[in-house]
Amino acid sequence: xxxxxxxxxxxxxxxxxxxxxxxxxxxxxxxxxxxxxxxxxxxxxxxxxxxxxxxxxxxxxxxxxxxxxxxxxxxxxxxxxxxxxxxxxxxxxxxxxxxxxxxxxxxxxxxxxxxxxxxxxxxxxxxxxxxxxxxxxxxxxxxxxxxxxxxxxxxxxxxxxxxxxxxxxxxxxxxxxxxxxxxxxxxxxxxxxxxxxxxxxxxxxxxxxxxxxxxxxxxxxxxxxxxxxxxxxxxxxxxxxxxxxxxxxxxxxxxxxxxxxxxxxxxxxxxxxxxxxxxxxxxxxxxxxxxxxxxxxxxxxxx
Amino acid sequence: xxxxxxxxxxxxxxxxxxxxxxxxxxxxxxxxxxxxxxxxxxxxxxxxxxxxxxxxxxxxxxxxxxxxxxxxxxxxxxxxxxxxxxxxxxxxxxxxxxxxxxxxxxxxxxxxxxxxxxxxxxxxxxxxxxxxxxxxxxxxxxxxxxxxxxxxxxxxxxxxxxxxxxxxxxxxxxxxxxxxxxxxxxxxxxxxxxxxxxxxxxxxxxxxxxxxxxxxxxxxxxxxxxxxxxxxxxxxxxxxxxxxxxxxxxxxxxxxxxxxxxxxxxxxxxxxxxxxxxxxxxxxxxxxxxxxxxxxxxxxxxx
Numbered sequence: 001x002x003x004x005x006x007x008x009x010x011x012x013x014x015x016x017x018x019x020x021x022x023x024x025x026x027x028x029x030x031x032x033x034x035x036x037x038x039x040x041x042x043x044x045x046x047x048x049x050x051x052x053x054x055x056x057x058x059x060x061x062x063x064x065x066x067x068x069x070x071x072x073x074x075x076x077x078x079x080x081x082x083x084x085x086x087x088x089x090x091x092x093x094x095x096x097x098x099x100x101x102x103x104x105x106x107x108x109x110x111x112x113x114x115x116x117x118x119x120x121x122x123x124x125x126x127x128x129x130x131x132x133x134x135x136x137x138x139x140x141x142x143x144x145x146x147x148x149x150x151x152x153x154x155x156x157x158x159x160x161x162x163x164x165x166x167x168x169x170x171x172x173x174x175x176x177x178x179x180x181x182x183x184x185x186x187x188x189x190x191x192x193x194x195x196x197x198x199x200x201x202x203x204x205x206x207x208x209x210x211x212x213x214x215x216x217x218x219x220x221x222x223x224x225x226x227x228x229x230x231x232x233x234x235x236x237x238x239x240x241x242x243x244x245x246x247x248x249x250x251x252x253x254x255x256x257x258x259x260x261x262x263x264x265x266x267x268x269x270x271x272x273x274x275x276x277x278x279x280x281x282x283x284x285x286x287x288x289x290x291x292x293x294x295x296x297x298x299x300x301x302x303x
Numbered sequence: 304x305x306x307x308x309x310x311x312x313x314x315x316x317x318x319x320x321x322x323x324x325x326x327x328x329x330x331x332x333x334x335x336x337x338x339x340x341x342x343x344x345x346x347x348x349x350x351x352x353x354x355x356x357x358x359x360x361x362x363x364x365x366x367x368x369x370x371x372x373x374x375x376x377x378x379x380x381x382x383x384x385x386x387x388x389x390x391x392x393x394x395x396x397x398x399x400x401x402x403x404x405x406x407x408x409x410x411x412x413x414x415x416x417x418x419x420x421x422x423x424x425x426x427x428x429x430x431x432x433x434x435x436x437x438x439x440x441x442x443x444x445x446x447x448x449x450x451x452x453x454x455x456x457x458x459x460x461x462x463x464x465x466x467x468x469x470x471x472x473x474x475x476x477x478x479x480x481x482x483x484x485x486x487x488x489x490x491x492x493x494x495x496x497x498x499x500x501x502x503x504x505x506x507x508x509x510x511x512x513x514x515x516x517x518x519x520x521x522x523x524x525x526x527x528x529x530x531x532x533x534x535x536x537x538x539x540x541x542x543x544x545x546x547x548x549x550x551x552x553x554x555x556x557x558x559x560x561x562x563x564x565x566x567x568x569x570x571x572x573x574x575x576x577x578x579x580x581x582x583x584x585x586x587x588x589x590x591x592x593x594x595x596x597x598x599x600x601x602x603x604x605x606x
Contacts, residue, residue, distance in 0.1 A: 015376075015380075042317070043342075046319065069372070072372055073342040080316050098408065
């Protein structure tokens with residue numbers, strides 16, 4: 001099952017050096033999930049060869065412009081390009097008001113349904129679930145209400161060894177049992193053990209998206225043990241005071257979180273406009289957590 | 304005196320083929336005037352080497368997203384980059400509400416003054432004036448209230464022939480008189496004619512910006528005789544029905560307007576996403592009005 005993320009924007013606050021504000025496109029089993037939607041996201045989708053119409057679910061972490069200003073443009077373009085199928089939007093309640101006032105004054109009567117799910121920033125909640133994935137909020141601490149999002153794969157059925165089943169000529173119900181970890185007893189009373197006909201399913205994987213937040217340990221439970229953690233890393237650690245003051249995280253702190261939460265890999269993003277070169281932020285994180293990477297525009301990471 | 308325009312966006316509705324939504328930067332005597340501000344305008348300013356902080360006046364023609372969605376991002380970046388001097392915004396009254404609700408929910412307390420001047424779409428009005436220029440609205444006809452903008456240079460003083468004045472050793476008051484077209488009579492009663500000491504000032508030039516609109520003759524008075532007319536040209540004439548239905552203009556109609564209004568040059572823009580190549584739109588306009596040009600991203604036109 002595909003489970004990867006493509007970075008569409010890595011910049012904080014103001015876009016610069018060809019870095020765009022926050023946006024990431026998740027491909028989960030060939031379904032598109034957009035996380036945040038900074039100004040220019042629809043252009044970044046085009047540039048990276050993604051069809052915006054394939055996006056079904058949009059998750060907005062908070063209402064700072066660099067995380068949602070591309071949304072009206074994206075939704076309007078979907079409308080102009082003839083979309084009929086719904087879009088599901090997960091974000092703070094005020095987002096609906098912001099979108100609707102703009103549709104009203106532009107007299108845009110969006111022809112497809114927009115379904116809102118309002119996040120709250122008090123406690124983590126499951127906000128979406130399908131056969132492949134569960135999405136939960138992560139409670140972050142920023143200057144305004146902000147949530148991250150955790151995407152956790154569901155445990156899949158055991159993997160069938162097809163040739164083995166064929167060899168014994170077992171019926172369909174046996175397969176259903178084996179895949180779910182049950183043995184099968186034939187008409188003759190012979191017991192077939194599921195371990196002989198299946199191998200373990202892949203371990204479910206998880207991706208946590210944390211932007212923007214001051215470094216704290218309150219959301220540690222939410223991100224513990226995820227395979228991939230995206231964490232904002234607005235500043236280097238010599239700007240720690242500025243990070244604290246603006247409720248942001250340094251690259252060293254992001255690495256510290258990755259270590260404590262025992263994650264598999266760390267993706268760094270949301271870089272301040274003061275850094276033309278990003279290598280120093282990466283090196284700083286790698287001193288504590290070697291499997292750190294720069295989540296820059298156009299890069300796709302297997303999760 | 305500098306009087307030129309740089310095109311930052313030439314696309315209609317949805318951005319595509321590396322074309323951006325509407326935005327143009329006027330340089331009038333080294334002061335920056337922004338006309339429309341589609342999504343991505345702040346990035347286009349950066350890319351074309353313009354400092355956003357130098358923009359003083361912003362003119363928004365109407366509240367379709369492709370003409371204003373870049374404004375919150377631009378104003379926020381100005382704020383984050385420490386701007387103190389005011390920004391003057393000219394546009395429909397509802398624009399203020401759209402901006403303020405977004406500043407409210409993002410808890411952005413813009414630290415520089417924003418002064419609004421509300422346009423109305425009933426009759427042309429002078430909305431700005433300084434020593435160099437007068438700006439008037441142009442009443443367009445689109446699906447929602449829309450105005451264009453006409454920038455007309457003020458007539459400057461006559462040009463002094465400095466060496467001539469020095470040759471005769473005339474005093475300062477004589478120069479003031481000559482520049483304004485008056486003769487000077489010396490203490491000895493001798494009359495010095497202004498034509499002998501000055502040449503004619505350059506003819507004031509005018510630029511009219513018309514986007515978006517159905518082709519009609521009601522705004523002909525406003526644009527008559529301008530040196531440069533920017534006119535939307537969303538479709539080619541084989542799409543005339545679609546143009547009428549959506550209140551847009553074809554390139555042939557734009558050329559017809561240029562002919563009737565006796566303008567100097569015609570800039571075509573606001574191209575539909577259906578056209579990958581723009582040459583056919585240009586050729587269509589040039590069949591009627593040879594001095595037509597494509598107003599594409601990054602091009603600067605002397606006005």
